[in-house]
Amino acid sequence: MGSFSREIEVRGHLIDSSILTRIFDGVMDLKGDFEVLEITIGKRKGDPSYARLMVQGGTQVHLDRILDIAYRAGATSKVERDAHLARAPKNMAMPDNFYSTTNNRTQIFLGNRWTDVQDMMMDKCIVVKGKRAACVPIREVKRGDLVVVGESGVKVTPPERPREGVNVFEFMGSSSSSERPTQHIARRVAEDMYRTKAKGGRIVLVAAPP
Structure with missing residues (x-):
């Protein structure tokens, strides 16, 4: 290649x-x-x-x-490469290309070891203090905090899909996850919506940050 x-x-x-x-x-x-x-x-x-x-x-x-x-x-x-860190330029401000989190278990590679990121939440950032890494809302970021930027040294563990299979709206880690906006996924979502409505079910749409 x-x-x-x-x-x-x-x-x-x-x-x-x-x-x-x-x-x-x-x-x-x-x-x-x-x-x-x-x-x-x-x-x-x-x-x-x-x-x-x-x-x-x-x-x-x-x-x-x-x-x-x-x-x-x-x-x-x-x-294996260490996660890249950059300091927050001011309170509630992110360095360029900061890593935006998912709900899934996440680890970062620092100092020759994988460290679990605590308090995982969606669409937040990862702040490193000493040997601890935690998911932090942007509003709580302080000037000078070390924030993970880019994808290098970040490992995400998706949830496992049961062998029996589940509806896409019941499984965040499926190929129809809202984090994978592709034509294939759009088709899967449309199919799941059609089946749900055909069974008389209800569909809830939840807006997310851009």
Whole structure:
């Protein structure tokens, strides 16, 4: 592959939880390229799977967009890199390209170890104080706080999809998650809405920050 490429890996219930599907769809939706270098599928219900991929973009910015989707789906860089930190310029102000959190379990790589991020919430930032990392609302950020920026050194663990399957509105980690605005996902959401209405169910729309 070209110079704008990165080797990534992902572990877990890759098939049942649609993790690989989300990564593949994200790369293709962004007109990127990928190559499966290694894949091992768990043979039993509780066995995790493993995949090692090479993803490629046309430019560094293009590759970064692809990696953003892959990392948020649960992948990590094959070469472990420390999370990037930048200081908040003033109270309730974020450094450029700060990492916006999800509800899923998140860890950051600092000082040769993975550290759990405490108090996970949606659409917040990660502030590091000493050896502790915590999810913090923007309104609570103080000038000089160390904030995680970019996707490097951040690992997200998506929730596992039960083998029986569930409705997309009942499972945040499905391929129809609101965090994956692609044509494929839009189609899945439309199908779920149609089935829900056909059964006489109700649909609630919740607005989120842009």
